[in-house]
Amino acid sequence: MKREIRTPISEEDIKSLHVGDTIYISGKIFCGRDAVLPKICMLIHDDNLGYIDLQDSVIFHTAVSLAGVGPTSSNKVEIEESIPVLSEAGVRLHLGKGAIGSDTISKLYEYNAVYAVIPPVTALLKNNTISQCLVAFPELGMEAFYELEVRDYPCIIAAAHNKSIY
């Protein structure tokens, strides 16, 4: 069954998601990876997020470039280390690929967040990406913090409620 999730994602949505569920995400989502996520975590630490509203949001672990978007490995050190901090700050769904560690999975549970994997189908995602907007750290180029408006991004819940597919 096709389950549609629209951002912002409520706590109730998260409670109803389970490992193995296939979902289709629509709405606005943030994008960031190795270079920018530690900087966002630093802004959280300094209580200086400003106009960036992470509450009930999605972060897609991807670069944003003319080549399109597609998941990078969420278990890269700087990305995986950001997941607990971002979850505590309100991010509800982290979207990427690859196995993440058991400590990260338990932190997701603690902060009522989940991890989903998305097939690396850049050519297909292009048709489901409505718009993109640079949010912060433009000097990072394709690794800057972006916001996309998307329609029906297909993904599968890989870690939720302290359980995972790994």
Next chain:
Amino acid sequence: MDDRIIKIVSNGLVTSGSSFLPDKKAAYERAISKETNPQAKWVLEKILENAIVAEKNQSPLCDDTGVPHLMLDIGPNCPISGDLLESIKEGISQGLRKLPGRPMSIKGDDAQRLDQSLGMEVDPGALEAAPILIRTIKENKIKLHIIMFGGGSAIRAKTYRVFHKHNVDNVIDEIISWATEGTKLLGCTPCTIAVGIGRSHYEATSMMFQALVDGTYDMQSNLEKRITDKMNASGVGSLGLGGNTTVLATFMKVGPQRASGVRIVSMRPCCCFEPRIATIEL
């Protein structure tokens, strides 16, 4: 520089970054028909659908468009000049702009390129290809193989020594152990496992590269099949979701070996799109 060479190399790069070869499409079709895990089957179908759309639009298969790696096959009476190599280089640049490639060339001196402190060039064409590998062939022609290597597979690849203890099983089991660990973390499965075995790290890695150029999904040697079957029994599956399609095939090339107890093995768990390859006659 030679405009004809520039144009066909540029077009070849776009083909390598946007298309599956027929044997790869057939391998996916076989995998889809055999896969019993519904989610893993859905992922395989999406990857093949993505490849068909990318080929039709001549657009990137993956947003990590990769770093160009080149190999020249040179026939007996075919001269190679500096001008030809410069024309190939320019063709690669133009192809990266046309695909378009992801702008990934890092600016600065040695230290700045290591810590990425000066950021990146905005021009996709500024990305340099890796050093060219050259070998001879019997046909009287020059062939250029273009392979685009992505970062995820590079993170999980490994080149290291293996003590064979005079038993091939020890070498194969070590490769399977590395590949199993790599595919779990990679995420972009099903993989093609590329293996080169040589007398040095340089030779092993160049053997791994040649294995990707020469390999075909239609035929597996006994050793390749053994690795493939064992990997598919691991249960990692497509996108790490389980099922029986962790790898599509293994491409292995065993080079000359040293009189020694050690073999140098290079293993790359190539992601679901790799090898992104095109071969063109110059």
